[in-house]
Amino acid sequence: MQLTYDKQIALGENSKVEFKSTFNQEVVESVCAFANKHGGTIFIGLKSAEKILGLQLGPESLQHWLNEIKSKTEPVQIPDIESFEYKGKTLVAVTVHESAIKPVAVQGRCFKRHENSNHIMSPTEISDSMLQTQNSSWDYVLDESSSMDDISLEKVKQSIERINSRGYHIPLDAEEFLLKNRLLRNGKLAFAAEMLFAKDWHMNTAVQMGFFQSPTIIKDRDEAHSDLVSQVDQVFNFVKKHINCAVVISGKLENDLVWDYPLDALRELILNMIVRRDYRSPSESCVKVFADHIEFFNPGKLPDDISINDLLSNHYLSTLRNKAIANHFHQLGEIEKYGSGITRVIKLFHEAGLEAPKFEVTGTGVKVTVWTREVADKPTTNEKVVIKTDDNPTINEKAVNKADDKPTITDVEKQIIDYIKNNGESATKEIAKHIELSITQTKEYLYRLVRANLLQALGANRNKTYRLNK
Template sequence: MNNSSEKEKLNSSESETIEFKNSLSEMEQILETVSAFTNTKGGEIFIGVADDGKINGVTIGKGTLEHLANEIKLNTDPKIFPNITIEEINSKKIIKVSVEEYPIKPVFTKEKVFLRVGKTNQKASADKMRELITKNTPYHWDSSVLSEKTILDINKDKVKSFILLSNEERNSLWETESDVSSQLNRLNLLHNNKLTNAAILLFGKAPNRIYPRSIVKCAKFAGNEPIDFIDMQEIKGTIIEQVPDVLNFIRRHINVTVNISGKAQRDEIWEYPKEALREAVINAICHRNYEDTGNVQVRIFDNRLEIWNPGTLPKGITIDSLKGDHRSHPRNELIARCFYLIKYIEQWGTGTNRIINACKDASLTAPSFEIKDNDFIVTFYKATGETKSSGVSIRLNETQKKIVKFIADKGSAKTGEIQTHIGISRRVLNRYLNEIASILDWNGKSKTDPTGYYTINKNVEIEELLKF
């Protein structure tokens, strides 16, 4: 026994984690405190100590501790087995009951639930009890059933395509000709012949009508603030279909170079590593909190790219642990299982490490991970300098292609003419023109010459440039 430590506690007053009881005759209050401590942060009950901290001591017989332990065990649900010890302070014996916070809440005593609030025990309201149950009962939204939906709401072709891809990627050896109900049952997407939320998101005919929050919102902003956007798109469809569609939107709005190496297959080099973006997009769609009414968002700025995912990190996972070895804790287990079967994800908790390593291999600043307003955000940062190598040509985004094609078709074009044709602000157009200045020639006395015009540099292969 650490006398100095116990004396220090007894010299202080009652608190959120310390309770004094004068004698064992206060059993009702002792049980209430055990319930309160287990449902809050845990704590210690000192029996034989008055409310003012005066040590009166308690008479301890042969079966005293056993009787106390039995009283607590018999009158708590789930049954609590605290650590009970005898302490001696100032030649007087007291009993210390050490109670840990219980992982599964609520803990009842005599059909009541208590919480520790400050230095008092308060009976939990019905709303508070429901909250404790919701927080501490294992629950996965994606496995909940939709009673009003039937197998007719499932796209059979999408299920068949999934099975074929699973056989190819994981050698699953599933029978593609089995009926849809059998396939969904095998994937645990049917419960008592009722569709789960995951079934609708993965294979539904109209998943976005049922769950508008499953739409992924993508935007390319002008500059580095989310104020003026150049392009915006809502990515709809099943969550499996959304992944390539989101990546196609990103591809249109970042710089992509083409490595012309003489091979039939041209290698594309994305401004941000494609494999890292793919991993982040899949993680956001797979692991988001679908009970949150927000949407997954992709925000593309001039200097960075952000992927916003509704929902905080699972219990036991921190921002720091994401940067090292950590276990996989999928929020949506059924969705994660299906994504694994088609090699969208692995199940080793390595996704964030692959994102970091891909950026490192591309000589980019490491991406940042943060929690903001109940959203998990991954931010990729643009390279500060440009690298050029032989055999690599610039790839234009869709707006830049329109600019180049317009100038090429006319032979030359003034800034105002380009602006009218493209339909964007002068400020945004000037930024695009600056980005592709290496393939344009400006013909004018000065940059602000109203009679000046753009032409395409004679060394540029326009057809090749517009092909990708």
Template sequence: MMLKENEKIELKRSTSLLKEAIISIVAILNKHGKGELYFGIDSKGNIRGQQVTEKTLRDISQRIAQNIEPRIFPKIEKVTLEKKDCIKICFKGDDKPYFAFGIAYIRVADEDRKLSPAELRRFILKAEAYSGKWDKNLTEVSVDEINRETFNDFLIKVKEAGRLKIKTESRLSVLNKLELIRHEKLTEAAKFLFTDKHSMEVQAAVFAGKDKVTFLDIKKFNGNLFDLLDRTELYLKERLSWRVVIGRKGMEREEIPEIPIAALREALVNSLIHRDFSNPKGNEIAVFKNRIEIYNPGFFPEGLTPEDFIYGEEHSYLRNPKIAEIFYYTKDVERWASGLKRIYDECTRSKVKVEFRILKTGFVTIFYRKKENKNRLKPEILVKENGKYFYNKNTESSVKSSVKSSGKIVHMISDNPKITIPEMAEALGITTRAVEKQIAKLKREGKIKRIGPDKGGYWKALD
């Protein structure tokens, strides 16, 4: 058996180095929350062995209890390696920060580094943010404030995902099952998930160049988290460049975005579920000529880097566990701790450069755009072929379309008052739910109306 020191494993030649061992335990706990330490093995991994008695194990246990705060309860045992007696200590803890002899340490590679007062203050703030308690707190928001359409869509998505069995569609029963309500009052998680009774917003803008000097478009989105996800995804889709490929799948026409939609959506989901909801600053989406940035005001886990999740095997580190859990049930989150890796893998397959930056004020995902080419698509006119509607594209044009989905919907209704929502969704390349949201907005603005019932009725575009 050959052991090597790393960020989660510490090796000590003998118990004469017990003080240093206690410091290593604290450093590993503050970085990873769990680890292993061995006595009787030197730093190069050579098994030397040492004398181990019941008193030896008891003394180690007492020294750890006396000198580590908050207290931990490690498993300390005698093990035989290559016919030599050694000591193995397995430890874990979630009550960060931990102190050894009154001082906090952090693990960096295979070394233990003392935290400065400023670093310790930041560490405590981040540890509190990741305590996983805030989103279970009760609010004064009533269950009656829940957006019924959003909640019904949520139930449909949960059933389709198959990750949670729901025997009833009773709103109170489902909310109780998910621990999102007490005494008909919503928790913090439920308030953000299903209502607009909060001040959180997403700011989105398109800039003319590579900086924020001149903007071409700016919007603010408010609402529940599911609504914000759909609307921001649609906002980005409408501002992407697309290219057309004919013949890759038989003779079918295939439109491919410059940045994988799956990667963009994953970044949007991450920016919502990992943000710091106590921070009044909003999420931000910035579309530049050469890149797209998706920012959220939330500290990255202390001591970890994006690479730890992309290339390593780090476990999930959730700031808002209940919100993340709900998005998991709808399959908007595929599995824990996989978001950054999924974004990276999607972009790698599509040969798109992606960058993850840890900022002092939060975290940003940057997708770099490819240079313009003449195959970029521009929506031009609505055409009908074989009974289906779609927008004809000019593949020789490199001019970005300024036609928005809402305008396209009005155009389609004017052309064919009996067009269906599925036909609109197919023509626009978006979901039926996204079309329904656009239609609701157009109705509120007085631009369209429905004449007659859903079946047998028709649309009317208003002047």
């Protein structure tokens, strides 16, 4: 153990190591904090790895300290305590194990370790800790004010039919299904049942959606506040309505549809948002569609022991905030493997040749931003392209064959050429501002000019710029 202690001290204070000058109330609180997380070691007799104070111990000192820890913690914690020599000084190591029963409290207050300090647990953290001990989650908790009239049994049956279509043989009995899935107990509904099968709407499930012409100008908006199963399609259809699709006509029996974003990845992000949302938060989920990107905001931060890097590298143990909701979507076949969704989204964007989504913790939740594909990236052969846009919802032929010898140059395209000629290499946003058109419309003109070999596109995605073709 001596070698282990030496290494731990050399690394300094962190999520599993704490330094204390002497034994006091803060040591007991640290025992509580480590027990509520993943355990750790408290070294007594030093202020830092460099400042070693040492201790003068009596024959009963360690036993007295242990008794004080036992008397002040509930449930009782009994850490391992031993003295050892370090650089000529006597120190004490208090090794705390993660408690099997949580939360652990010190005289009525609960603490939790976060990075290199202890924090008082919030009521929500305390509640979650208790549920985790029972291998449960808040959405399994019964709503004592609920009744069967609060949900649609028809929607329960529709879910059973979807599950059976995947090869299962579940009786088409709504009440039996709810009972077997612990969504109905003692005549009361779990919170998950109320949200999964709401008759009309549920006050906690609202998702705000908007299509933005600019950061301050909204061209279209909607709100989804129905049952969670229906919400997936509602949100997905709103997003799909406001992104572009190119129909590539290449002589095959069926034309290829090329969307601004990989649709499977967008649906996965929406599923992830609905399944992982913190429905106890007063904040609402929000989806903002812009001409060149989409933002997804979801209430509920990442667990303390999971970072954005862990999320992106898939080096983490998936922690489900809403186990009952996640289980239902898994039964429906919407979620195939817990914790694999983000990896799949990143892979789909990569395969589409798009920039990887950006994940960030912001305010009370997590925001994901995805960027559109550049229209000018798509066809590379003598294909005809038809572009559908929100500004022009009917499908019209907007591009010409690359084989056209002398493409007609419109006045707008002439403005673009003149602008780049006078200003040099330019970005889409700069050009759009000059010709006073939307990003989407500008991309169509740029695409035509690139296909006509009048412009050259440089870079990719958001960083793409254009210059005259020499």
